Amino acid sequence: xxxxxxxxxxxxxxxxxxxxxxxxxxxxxxxxxxxxxxxxxxxxxxxxxxxxxxxxxxxxxxxxxxxxxxxxxxxxxxxxxxxxxxxxxxxxxxxxxxxxxxxxxxxxxxxxxxxxxxxxxxxxxxxxxxxxxxxxxxxxxxxxxx
Amino acid sequence: xxxxxxxxxxxxxxxxxxxxxxxxxxxxxxxxxxxxxxxxxxxxxxxxxxxxxxxxxxxxxxxxxxxxxxxxxxxxxxxxxxxxxxxxxxxxxxxxxxxxxxxxxxxxxxxxxxxxxxxxxxxxxxxxxxxxxxxxxxxxxxxxxxxxxxxxxxxxxxxxxxxxxxxxxxxxxxxxxxxxxxxxxxxxxxxxxxxxxxxxxxxxxxxxxxxxxxxxxxxxxxxxxxxxxxxxxxxxxxxxxxxxxxxxxxxxxxxxxxxxxxxxxxxxxxxxxxxxxxxxxxxxxxxxxxxxxxxxxxxxxxxxxxxxxxxxxxxxxxxxxxxxxxxxxxxxxxxxxxxxxxxxxxxxxxxxxxxxxxxxxxxxxxx
Numbered sequence: 001x002x003x004x005x006x007x008x009x010x011x012x013x014x015x016x017x018x019x020x021x022x023x024x025x026x027x028x029x030x031x032x033x034x035x036x037x038x039x040x041x042x043x044x045x046x047x048x049x050x051x052x053x054x055x056x057x058x059x060x061x062x063x064x065x066x067x068x069x070x071x072x073x074x075x076x077x078x079x080x081x082x083x084x085x086x087x088x089x090x091x092x093x094x095x096x097x098x099x100x101x102x103x104x105x106x107x108x109x110x111x112x113x114x115x116x117x118x119x120x121x122x123x124x125x126x127x128x129x130x131x132x133x134x135x136x137x138x139x140x141x142x143x144x145x146x
Numbered sequence: 147x148x149x150x151x152x153x154x155x156x157x158x159x160x161x162x163x164x165x166x167x168x169x170x171x172x173x174x175x176x177x178x179x180x181x182x183x184x185x186x187x188x189x190x191x192x193x194x195x196x197x198x199x200x201x202x203x204x205x206x207x208x209x210x211x212x213x214x215x216x217x218x219x220x221x222x223x224x225x226x227x228x229x230x231x232x233x234x235x236x237x238x239x240x241x242x243x244x245x246x247x248x249x250x251x252x253x254x255x256x257x258x259x260x261x262x263x264x265x266x267x268x269x270x271x272x273x274x275x276x277x278x279x280x281x282x283x284x285x286x287x288x289x290x291x292x293x294x295x296x297x298x299x300x301x302x303x304x305x306x307x308x309x310x311x312x313x314x315x316x317x318x319x320x321x322x323x324x325x326x327x328x329x330x331x332x333x334x335x336x337x338x339x340x341x342x343x344x345x346x347x348x349x350x351x352x353x354x355x356x357x358x359x360x361x362x363x364x365x366x367x368x369x370x371x372x373x374x375x376x377x378x379x380x381x382x383x384x385x386x387x388x389x390x391x392x393x394x395x396x397x398x399x400x401x402x403x404x405x406x407x408x409x410x411x412x413x414x415x416x417x418x419x420x421x422x423x424x425x426x427x428x429x430x431x432x433x434x435x436x437x438x439x440x441x442x443x444x445x446x447x448x449x450x451x452x453x454x455x456x457x458x459x460x461x462x463x464x465x466x467x468x469x470x471x472x473x474x475x476x477x478x479x480x481x482x483x484x485x486x487x488x489x490x491x492x493x494x495x496x497x498x499x500x501x502x503x504x505x506x507x508x509x510x511x512x513x
Contacts, residue, residue, distance in 0.1 A: 002381040105362025131188035
């Protein structure tokens, strides 16, 4: 069985390495400061004992007050998993650092989030729409898109 | 005088016989050699994730059929698992066995199509493919017997399956399971040591294990690169922990390994089926679940080993009758991320073979 790591325990390790990066740590997930996503992901990817080498799922949810980007990480080495979250409060021009430099698998998924929810990923080499055509107005998966 | 060669752009598709649907590959070529490939999606985008937010949980089951239509049963399976996890629904044992039987039959059928179309792409137009259609027909007949449909089954429900199997179903599966290894041997005879297959696939489109993991590749493609990772074993769901089966892996990670991988996985699926039809208990096939299901507030991520890779569903519930967010993690879309890595430097004919070995279904890629 893939063992879900306890969010609070991992959050302590992150806090030791990068103070101020964690906003809130729960049982099942860790809410991150959106500016330090890339540093934390690199830390989780390269720290022995954590070794999150596989990004299973990257998506985002529109909660109207903010966007929440969700990362489902898995370590194939240790067979454990972790859920990360980060919030973007700027509705006009939400941005968050891209994690493509760590996991290549983020490439299409980040483009999909940009296309359907309009969150820009800073540092993505090819940040353009993936399903809809260039020139399409709006981002359909936003809750206020009609 | 020296002539300068300039790279030029060629579009494969959107309607091209080798693209398995409406899908475009924008290739940059230097002569016949591929400099760069960019897959361009969206021609089949139906906005399923958006539509699902406006429908009840039960109404979304038929949508999952229409994701990967070559493996609708497994798509059903992943979704009902996610909702059951979210709402805490118990599933009777008989239903779990039925789900496993359907999923494994579906896996065989999907892998048959993958191997068949790959040979098509290698230039063996239609002959091997039609051999494989022959066995797929038998599987579709079995599904028709169970739920009256041959492509979009809509068979699974929250808490079980829509109805019990007819009396003649299990004997028919038994017959199929008995015959199938012989048919797989027959494909091997045709293809395994075929000179053309070897020349076109050995050492072509190599995907090393570390690159595969980094690019979130999953399913037969990942295992063909030598990574022993199968969710049925590593994160077992349903009743998969009760069966004795192996996870075959490849070594080189080339097209040939990916083709062998699917053949070996079919043999393992037959093994699971053998055990499942022996062990299946009598009893109920569905618990009572309200048709206007209101799962408690919260979120869930459930993943299964679909024929094409890791199929995940991320659902967010706000306590109402419709999901607040319905996200599908499509294995085929993410597997395509390595296409560029695998095909750079190869000739244009190899690109078609490499692309075929990824095994995609555009309906699932675009959603």
